[in-house]
Amino acid sequence: MSNRLLIIDDEPEFGNFVERIAQDAGFDVRVTTRAEDFKDAFKQWMPTAIVLDLVIPETDGIELLRWLISENCQAPVVILSGFDARILDAARRVGRERGLNIACALMKPVRAGDLKERLTALCKAEPAALNLLDLERALRNGEMFIFYQPKVSLENGALVGTEALLRWLHPQRGVVPTDQIITLAENTPLAELIGEFVMRQALAQQKAWAREGMDLPVSVNVSAASLYDEKLADRIASLCAHEEVSPEKLIVEITESAAMSHAVEALDILTRLRIKGFPLSIDDFGTGFSSLTRLQRVPATEIKIDRSFVSEAPTSQAALAIVKSVIGLAKNMNLTCVAEGIESARHYRMLSELGCEAGQGYAIAKPLAGDKLGAWKNTWVPPYQKRRYGPRKIESAPEEKSQQSLA
Ligand code: C2E
Ligand code: MG
Numbered sequence: 001m002s003n004r005l006l007i008i009d010d011e012p013e014f015g016n017f018v019e020r021i022a023q024d025a026g027f028d029v030r031v032t033t034r035a036e037d038f039k040d041a042f043k044q045w046m047p048t049a050i051v052l053d054l055v056i057p058e059t060d061g062i063e064l065l066r067w068l069i070s071e072n073c074q075a076p077v078v079i080l081s082g083f084d085a086r087i088l089d090a091a092r093r094v095g096r097e098r099g100l101n102i103a104c105a106l107m108k109p110v111r112a113g114d115l116k117e118r119l120t121a122l123c124k125a126e127p128a129a130l131n132l133l134d135l136e137r138a139l140r141n142g143e144m145f146i147f148y149q150p151k152v153s154l155e156n157g158a159l160v161g162t163e164a165l166l167r168w169l170h171p172q173r174g175v176v177p178t179d180q181i182i183t184l185a186e187n188t189p190l191a192e193l194i195g196e197f198v199m200r201q202a203l204a205q206q207k208a209w210a211r212e213g214m215d216l217p218v219s220v221n222v223s224a225a226s227l228y229d230e231k232l233a234d235r236i237a238s239l240c241a242h243e244e245v246s247p248e249k250l251i252v253e254i255t256e257s258a259a260m261s262h263a264v265e266a267l268d269i270l271t272r273l274r275i276k277g278f279p280l281s282i283d284d285f286g287t288g289f290s291s292l293t294r295l296q297r298v299p300a301t302e303i304k305i306d307r308s309f310v311s312e313a314p315t316s317q318a319a320l321a322i323v324k325s326v327i328g329l330a331k332n333m334n335l336t337c338v339a340e341g342i343e344s345a346r347h348y349r350m351l352s353e354l355g356c357e358a359g360q361g362y363a364i365a366k367p368l369a370g371d372k373l374g375a376w377k378n379t380w381v382p383p384y385q386k387r388r389y390g391p392r393k394i395e396s397a398p399e400e401k402s403q404q405s406l407a
């Protein structure tokens with residue numbers, strides 16, 4: 001991604017002077033002289049750094065700093081101004097105390113060499129790590145939303161459910177990897193807030209699909225830490241009751257390593273979820289080194305074969321052996337078996353022939369927005385039909401181009 005510097009200065013000559021230096025320092029540059037143009041460019045062009053003059057017609061620099069704070073600006077800001085040091089210092093403090101990243105405040109006239117040194121450092125700097133404050137703002141500002149990945153029967157290609165997957169579209173950084181969000185929130189009060197957000201969204205979406213004739217279960221991932229939360233089962237049950245979704249329509253997914261931990265508390269919570277009627281899925285199965293004895297103790301209804309085994313199954317004997325034995329294990333224990341990471345027609349056919357009941361993966365559909373599920377379903381053609389038709393090839397999975405980056 002390029003380094004983009006947005007400048008606002010009411011003197012065009014000065015703006016152009018900064019522009020030349022910034023280009024030398026490695027930035028793509030835009031110069032604005034009016035607050036409105038600056039705001040538009042900030043929103044659309046998403047600069048990675050900002051140079052701001054404190055004197056702007058129709059407004060002033062402090063007001064613009066406040067606006068940047070309200071926009072959750074993460075980009076470092078260089079304040080440049082002809083005012084004296086005390087005013088500059090006050091402006092810097094106003095920004096910093098409210099969480100803006102003020103890189104420095106420089107007094108005009110500024111020496112080209114000094115400015116270049118500062119801008120070069122900004123251009124090279126890695127963006128600061130995301131923190132809990134960013135996460136909290138993201139939740140509040142509606143930057144988080146849910147995509148849903150269809151799950152289909154590998155017997156007949158029918159849509160049998162979806163999995164809710166959290167997405168964060170950061171205004172400056174773009175899509176933040178989901179694993180990163182979960183790790184950041186883990187063991188903090190935000191984990192519960194995020195969990196509740198995902199659950200509410202997924203339940204509301206389930207209800208909306210049911211109204212369109214797709215009354216299918218939605219799977220929600222639950223973090224390992226929440227298995228130590230005694231109120232989890234009650235909270236999920238009351239969210240379901242509130243949304244009027246029956247428990248069998250909400251599959252709780254928990255990773256193998258979390259589900260199989262020795263903790264008695266975890267087993268207690270999983271059992272309570274089952275008693276309340278929620279199906280329980282063991283995610284990423286095969287990666288957690290669990291023993292069969294422990295698997296037998298967990299009251300699961302489904303296991304999902306981890307995509308690392310599925311993707312290697314066509315080329316690795318060892319991976320194939322694991323896939324086959326998980327499918328056998330699931331059958332013997334009366335659990336639904338789901339293959340994750342079906343990335344090609346070959347994977348689809350192989351898992352289908354091995355008797356795996358259901359699958360998810362890019363060859364079926366990438367995760368998509370809830371309101372796109374109906375359209376996907378109408379155009380979905382399975383690459384292989386076990387019973388009715390012979391094998392049939394498709395070129396690639398149907399998917400929305402615009403959604404690829406979020407999937
Ligand atoms: P997961 O539950 O095993 O979800 C499947 C992940 O594999 C998703 O990544 C999905 O986008 C990706 N995927 C699906 N099909 C394919 C495929 O064919 N090929 C490849 N290479 N990848 C595929 P995502 O959304 O980045 O999520 C990563 C993990 O983050 C999830 O793994 C889950 O453990 C966790 N996660 C996602 N959403 C939530 C959430 O709301 N709460 C919690 N606690 N964890 C979540
Ligand atoms: Mg999952």
Ligand code: MG
Pocket residue numbers: 283284304306307340
């Ligand atoms: Mg998984």
